[in-house]
Amino acid sequence: MYLRMGWRNIWRNPRRTMVILTAIIIGVWSMIALGALMKGISNQMILNGIATLTGHIQIHAPGYSDDPVVENSIMAPEELEAKLAKLLPPGSHVSARIRVSATANNARHADGVTIVGVDPGAEAKVSFIGHAVKIGRYLNSNDPNGIVIGKALAEKFETGLGKKLVLMSQDRSKNIASRAFVIVGIYRAELEATEKQYIFMNKDVAQQMLGLGKGISEISILLPENDLTTPVTDRLRAALPIQKFDIRPWLELLPMARGYLKIYDTFILIWYLVVFTAMAFGIINTTLMAVYERMREFGLMKALGMKPAWIIEEVVVESLFILLLGVAVGDAISIATVYALSLHGIDLSAFAAGSEFAGVARVIYPLVDARNVISANAVVFVLGILISLYPAAKAARFTPREALLHN
Amino acid sequence: MISIDVKMAWRNVWRNPRRTILTICAIAFACILLVFMVSWQLGSYETMINAAVDIHMGHLQIQAKGYQQKHDINLAVSDPRSLGRILDKIPEVSAYTYRADAFTLASSRDRTYGVLVIGIDPEKEAQVSTLKRSLREGRYLSEGDTDQALVGKLLARNLRVRVGDELVLLGQGRDGSVAATVVRVKGIYSSGQDDFDRSSIQIPLGYFQDTYAMGDAVHEVVIRSDTLKDVPIVKTVLQHDIKKEGRRNLDVLDWTELMPGLIEVIQIDVTSGFIFYFVLIIVVAFSILNTFLMAILERKKEFGVFMAMGTTPTRLVKLLLMESTAMTLIGIVVGTCAGILLTWYFQVHGIFISGAEDILRQYGMPERIHPRLSIISIILGPSLVLVITFLTALYPALRVRRLRPVEAISST
Numbered sequence: 001m002y003l004r005m006g007w008r009n010i011w012r013n014p015r016r017t018m019v020i021l022t023a024i025i026i027g028v029w030s031m032i033a034l035g036a037l038m039k040g041i042s043n044q045m046i047l048n049g050i051a052t053l054t055g056h057i058q059i060h061a062p063g064y065s066d067d068p069v070v071e072n073s074i075m076a077p078e079e080l081e082a083k084l085a086k087l088l089p090p091g092s093h094v095s096a097r098i099r100v101s102a103t104a105n106n107a108r109h110a111d112g113v114t115i116v117g118v119d120p121g122a123e124a125k126v127s128f129i130g131h132a133v134k135i136g137r138y139l140n141s142n143d144p145n146g147i148v149i150g151k152a153l154a155e156k157f158e159t160g161l162g163k164k165l166v167l168m169s170q171d172r173s174k175n176i177a178s179r180a181f182v183i184v185g186i187y188r189a190e191l192e193a194t195e196k197q198y199i200f201m202n203k204d205v206a207q208q209m210l211g212l213g214k215g216i217s218e219i220s221i222l223l224p225e226n227d228l229t230t231p232v233t234d235r236l237r238a239a240l241p242i243q244k245f246d247i248r249p250w251l252e253l254l255p256m257a258r259g260y261l262k263i264y265d266t267f268i269l270i271w272y273l274v275v276f277t278a279m280a281f282g283i284i285n286t287t288l289m290a291v292y293e294r295m296r297e298f299g300l301m302k303a304l305g306m307k308p309a310w311i312i313e314e315v316v317v318e319s320l321f322i323l324l325l326g327v328a329v330g331d332a333i334s335i336a337t338v339y340a341l342s343l344h345g346i347d348l349s350a351f352a353a354g355s356e357f358a359g360v361a362r363v364i365y366p367l368v369d370a371r372n373v374i375s376a377n378a379v380v381f382v383l384g385i386l387i388s389l390y391p392a393a394k395a396a397r398f399t400p401r402e403a404l405l406h407n
Numbered sequence: 408m409i410s411i412d413v414k415m416a417w418r419n420v421w422r423n424p425r426r427t428i429l430t431i432c433a434i435a436f437a438c439i440l441l442v443f444m445v446s447w448q449l450g451s452y453e454t455m456i457n458a459a460v461d462i463h464m465g466h467l468q469i470q471a472k473g474y475q476q477k478h479d480i481n482l483a484v485s486d487p488r489s490l491g492r493i494l495d496k497i498p499e500v501s502a503y504t505y506r507a508d509a510f511t512l513a514s515s516r517d518r519t520y521g522v523l524v525i526g527i528d529p530e531k532e533a534q535v536s537t538l539k540r541s542l543r544e545g546r547y548l549s550e551g552d553t554d555q556a557l558v559g560k561l562l563a564r565n566l567r568v569r570v571g572d573e574l575v576l577l578g579q580g581r582d583g584s585v586a587a588t589v590v591r592v593k594g595i596y597s598s599g600q601d602d603f604d605r606s607s608i609q610i611p612l613g614y615f616q617d618t619y620a621m622g623d624a625v626h627e628v629v630i631r632s633d634t635l636k637d638v639p640i641v642k643t644v645l646q647h648d649i650k651k652e653g654r655r656n657l658d659v660l661d662w663t664e665l666m667p668g669l670i671e672v673i674q675i676d677v678t679s680g681f682i683f684y685f686v687l688i689i690v691v692a693f694s695i696l697n698t699f700l701m702a703i704l705e706r707k708k709e710f711g712v713f714m715a716m717g718t719t720p721t722r723l724v725k726l727l728l729m730e731s732t733a734m735t736l737i738g739i740v741v742g743t744c745a746g747i748l749l750t751w752y753f754q755v756h757g758i759f760i761s762g763a764e765d766i767l768r769q770y771g772m773p774e775r776i777h778p779r780l781s782i783i784s785i786i787l788g789p790s791l792v793l794v795i796t797f798l799t800a801l802y803p804a805l806r807v808r809r810l811r812p813v814e815a816i817s818s819t
Contacts, residue, residue: 259765282694354671
C-alpha cells in the first residue's frame with residue numbers, strides 16, 4: 001500500500017518531482033563520469049607501465065633496484081629460468097634482459113640512455129617493443145651490430161636508419177666499454193620519455209660488450225591475468241631463495257601509478273560527498289515542501305489512527321521512489337556517455353607536452369568501473385534516505401489538531 | 408516606491424525561514440567550495456611554477472636560436488657580458504647569471520655515469536637559483552675555484568662519491584676536441600627535484616669554458632624578474648634591446664617556453680576543474696529551483712489579488728527577482744566569508760594528502776600544499792554562482808506574467 005501511495009504522491013506535482021529528479025540525475029552522472037575518467041587514466045597508466053618493460057613481476061639480483069649496475073646482475077640465470085617454467089601459470093611469458101645505463105654519442109650529440117639487451121622473440125611477447133617499431137625493422141636473433149631506438153631520440157640526435165651510434169657503458173671489470181652500432185629500427189612509445197631512454201639490442205651482444213658471460217640484469221614476467229600478480233608473487237617469493245632474488249610486483253615498481261591508485265579512492269569519495277551535499281539541500285527542501293503542503297492530510301491520517309512510524313515510512317517511500325528513479329536514469333545516461341566517449345577516447349594531443357609532463361597517455365579512454373557505479377549509487381541512496389528522515393519526522397510530529405487547523 | 412518593494416521582498420524571504428535557510432545553505436556551500444578549490448588550484452600552480460623557476464630554470468633565458476630543441480654545444484651565446492649590460496638597465500630584472508653545459512661521462516673510482524656538467528658563476532648563481540641554499544654537505548663554490556664540483560645527492564649516491572673524492576670528466580669540447588679533466592667534489596646538494604639531483608654536476612664557469620673550449624661563450628643567460636607578472640614586460644624589453652644590438656641569432660624564452668609541459672598541465676587542470684565546478688553549480692541550481700518555484704506557485708492567489716489591484720506583471724517579476732536575489736546574495740556573502748576563513752586556515756597550515764607524495768614529487772612539489780587566496784580565487788566562483796542562480800530564478804519569476812488575475816484568485 002505504501003508503495004502505491006508513495007508512487008502516486010510523487011506525481012501529484014510532476015514539475016517539482018522532475019526538477020529534483022534532474023538535480024539527482026546530473027549529480028549521479030557527474031559522479032560516475034568523474035570516476036570513469038579517473039579509472040581510465042589510472043588504468044592506462046598501469047597498462048602502459050606494465051608494457052614499458054615492467055611486466056607484472058620483475059626479478060632482480062638483490063641490490064639492483066638501489067644501484068642498477070652490471071655488478072648487481074643475476075650471473076647464472078639458467079637455473080632460475082628452469083624453475084620459473086615450473087612455477088608460473090600456463091600462458092605466462094618470461095623475458096630475461098640486460099638493463100644498464102649508458103651514454104650514446106654521434107658526431108654532434110651525446111646523451112644518457114639505457115641499454116636494453118633482449119632476446120627478440122621472448123621480449124616481443126612481454127613488452128610493447130614487439131609491435132612498436134614504425135620505421136625499419138625489429139631486432140632478429142642474428143643482429144651483431146643492430147639497435148632499435150625511439151623516435152624522439154632519433155630526432156634529438158638528428159639521425160636515422162642505417163646511421164651509426166656509439167654506445168658507452170661500464171663493463172663488469174669497471175672499464176669503459178664502447179662500441180659502434182647501426183640503427184636498424186625506430187620505435188614509437190606512449191611517452192616521449194620512453195623513446196628518449198631505451199635503446200634495444202640483442203642480449204648476447206650486450207653480454208659480450210659488458211663482459212657479463214651468461215649474466216642478466218632482470219627477468220620480467222607477463223602473466224595471463226593481472227589478478228594473478230599477487231598470488232604468483234607470493235608463490236615465487238616462497239619458492240625462490242630471498243637472499244639471491246629480489247621479486248617485486250608492478251605495484252612496487254611504478255611509483256606514479258601507485259600514487260594515483262592511492263589517492264584515487266579518496267578523491268572520488270570526496271567528489272561524491274560534495275555532489276551529494278549539493279543535491280541534499282534540494283532533496284530536503286523539496287520533501288519538506290511536499291510534507292508541509294499536505295499537513296492537513298497527515299493530520300487527518302493521524303486522526304484516523306495512523307501511527308507516526310507509518311507516516312515516516314510513507315514519506316521515506318516517496319523519497320525512495322525519487323532516489324531510485326534519479327539513480328537509475330543517472331546510471332543509464334552516464335554509462336551511455338562514458339561508452340560514447342570511450343569509443344574514440346578523449347584526445348589530449350593538443351596538450352601533448354602537458355600529458356607527457358604528467359605521465360598520462362595522450363588519448364584517455366574513460367572506463368566504467370562497477371565498483372564506482374555501486375558506490376556512487378550507494379552514497380546517493382543511503383544518504384538520500386537518511387536526510388529524508390528529517391522531513392519525515394516533521395510530518396510524523398504534526399498533531400491532528402494543529403494539522404487540521406493549518407490552512 | 409522602491410523602498411516598499413524592497414521591504415516587501417525582504418519580508419517575503421522570511422515567510423518560511425526554514426526553507427530560506429536551506430536555500431541559503433545550498434548557495435553558501437557552493438561558494439565555500441569554489442573559493443577553496445580555486446584558491447587551491449591557483450596555489451598549487453604557483454608552487455609548481457616557483458619550484459621549477461627556483462631550482463634551475465629562472466623566469467627567462469636568453470639562448471642561441473635552436474638551442475632549446477637541440478642542446479647542441481655549438482649553439483652558444485657569445486659575448487654574454489654585453490647582454491649583462493642590457494639586463495643591468497632593466498629595472499624589473501632582479502638577478503641574472505650565465506651558464507654553459509655539456510653532456511659528459513663522469514667516472515668515480517668504481518662507477519661511471521653520463522651526466523650534465525654545468526658551468527656556473529658561483530656568486531651570480533646564488534642570486535638566481537636555490538643551488539647554494541640546497542647544499543647538504545661540504546661547501547659551495549667560491550670565486551676563483553677551478554677544478555671543484557658540486558654534485559647532486561642522488562648522483563653522488565650512484566657514483567659512490569663523498570665530499571673530497573675525485574671525479575674524472577670525459578666529454579667533447581666545442582671544437583670537437585676531447586674535453587677531459589679531473590675535479591674534486593666540494594659540495595653535495597639536494598634540490599628536491601629527483602631528476603635534477605640525479606643528473607647534474609656544477610663546476611665554475613671559467614673552468615668549464617677552458618675545459619670545453621668555449622672561449623667566453625655560454626649557453627644560457629638565466630634571468631629572474633621581480634615577480635612572475637613582470638615576465639612579459641622583461642621579455643618585450645629584452646627582445647627589443649637585443650634586436651637593436653643586431654644579435655639576430657638569439658632567442659628570449661620565458662618559463663612557459665622553457666617548460667611547455669608545465670603550462671599545459673595547468674591548462675588541462677583549469678579546464679577540467681572548470682567543467683566540474685560548472686556541473687556542481689548546475690546541481691545546486693536544480694536543488695534550489697524548486698524553492699523558487701514553490702515560492703511562486705503557493706502564492707498564486709496573492710499575486711492574483713495584486714494584479715487585480717493594478718500591480719503590473721513587470722513589478723511582480725521585479726519583486727520576485729528581488730526575493731531570490733536577496734537569498735542568493737546572503738548565501739554568497741556568507742559562503743564567501745566562510746570560504747575565505749577556511750582557505751585562510753589551510754593557507755597558513757598547509758594540507759597534507761597522505762598517499763600523494765609520489766605524484767607531488769613528479770611535479771617537484773612539497774608534501775604540503777598551501778592554497779592561496781587572491782582576488783581572482785575569491786571572486787571567480789561566487790560570481791559564477793551569482794549568474795547561474797539568477798538565471799535559475801528567472802524562469803519561475805517570468806511565469807508570473809502568464810497569470811490571469813481571475814483564475815489566480817480562484818485557484819486553490
